[in-house]
Amino acid sequence: MPLITSPVAIFLTVLLIILLAPLLLNKLKIPHIIGLIAGGILVGPYGLGLLARDAGFEVFGQVGLLYLMFLAGIEIDMYHLKKNLSKGLAFGAMTFLIPLVLGAVAVHYALGMTWLTATLMASMFAAHTLIGYPIVSRFGLTKSPAVIIAVAGTIVTVLGSLMVLASIADVIKFGAFEVLNLLRLFGGLVLYCLLVTVVYPRLTRWFFRRYHDDTVQFIYVLTLVFIAAAIASFIGIEGVFGAFYAGLVLNRYIPSRSSLMGRIEFVGNSIFIPYFLIGVGMMINVRLVASDLMTLQVAAVMCAVAMVVKWLAAFVAQLSFRLSSIDRSMMYQLSNAHTAVALAVVMIGHKLGVF
Numbered sequence: 001m002p003l004i005t006s007p008v009a010i011f012l013t014v015l016l017i018i019l020l021a022p023l024l025l026n027k028l029k030i031p032h033i034i035g036l037i038a039g040g041i042l043v044g045p046y047g048l049g050l051l052a053r054d055a056g057f058e059v060f061g062q063v064g065l066l067y068l069m070f071l072a073g074i075e076i077d078m079y080h081l082k083k084n085l086s087k088g089l090a091f092g093a094m095t096f097l098i099p100l101v102l103g104a105v106a107v108h109y110a111l112g113m114t115w116l117t118a119t120l121m122a123s124m125f126a127a128h129t130l131i132g133y134p135i136v137s138r139f140g141l142t143k144s145p146a147v148i149i150a151v152a153g154t155i156v157t158v159l160g161s162l163m164v165l166a167s168i169a170d171v172i173k174f175g176a177f178e179v180l181n182l183l184r185l186f187g188g189l190v191l192y193c194l195l196v197t198v199v200y201p202r203l204t205r206w207f208f209r210r211y212h213d214d215t216v217q218f219i220y221v222l223t224l225v226f227i228a229a230a231i232a233s234f235i236g237i238e239g240v241f242g243a244f245y246a247g248l249v250l251n252r253y254i255p256s257r258s259s260l261m262g263r264i265e266f267v268g269n270s271i272f273i274p275y276f277l278i279g280v281g282m283m284i285n286v287r288l289v290a291s292d293l294m295t296l297q298v299a300a301v302m303c304a305v306a307m308v309v310k311w312l313a314a315f316v317a318q319l320s321f322r323l324s325s326i327d328r329s330m331m332y333q334l335s336n337a338h339t340a341v342a343l344a345v346v347m348i349g350h351k352l353g354v355f
Helices: 007-027 032-043 055-075 078-111 115-126 133-138 145-174 179-210 214-234 239-253 259-282 286-291 293-321 325-334 340-352
Strands: none
Touching: 007 032, 007 259, 032 259, 055 133, 055 145, 055 214, 055 239, 055 259, 078 115, 078 145, 078 293, 115 145, 115 293, 133 259, 133 325, 145 179, 145 239, 145 325, 179 214, 179 239, 214 239, 214 259, 293 325
């Protein structure tokens, strides 16, 4: 039973974490997102037990994750994206295939898991979520080629991991790989992208010509983002892809220095994204990890493998694109966080009896 149950007290506690985490950690030169996650661990059910991770945190957490991917899409410089698109897709392939292959081999031999389970676990290493994006955004580095390459590569890893997840689910359910199911998923993805690409620009131009109030436009943009995420989830694609793709499509209609963009960034960075990060911290059970030696061993192997294979992918990209060591570090840090697809893999793997 959580100690704090009043809605006002719950929201006050969250606001205090959002306020104090950056103030305290900025003095220590530590990114504020670490403080938000640590704050979630502290006040969550596995910490002091002040707050319960109830439906409110589930909703705001999911909204925050989608908002994070939407911001990554809408803030990206389209000129530099087109200029670095081939590199971004190549990096996406590198940072997906290298962790998938090497991760599966490492997990199979280090933890003694079957190849099916090892491949499913390696798909968590392959996909990444742009949790570190608010940091580069705060420092004005969103137009950096390394950042753009990492952002573009994100979508490749998400889609690739979803394809692997669907394939393994078919093997477990039907005893064989079902090509038709994979083709159906790919076909749905193509139709989805065409629908959003055709409908969203026309609808947005009409709406913005007719309605000029910033608040109305802000609600309209959010509505489109969550429609895109909901449809993506319905056809079997993660909602994070829908939010990111909606951001890319709406990018040209929302100038970076407009008041509408100011509202979008303010609401996301001050409420939704911090809520998501605090919710992530509330899911971490430090006591459970530390209570069993086998759990510590598995966690250590997973963390080490996930970090090493992602660094290798960034290193190969650095050599291939002739980038600096700083660029490599930025690509590595942006591609080293695993949240959205990792949670989907764990949940589906648990339901299928793999984990």
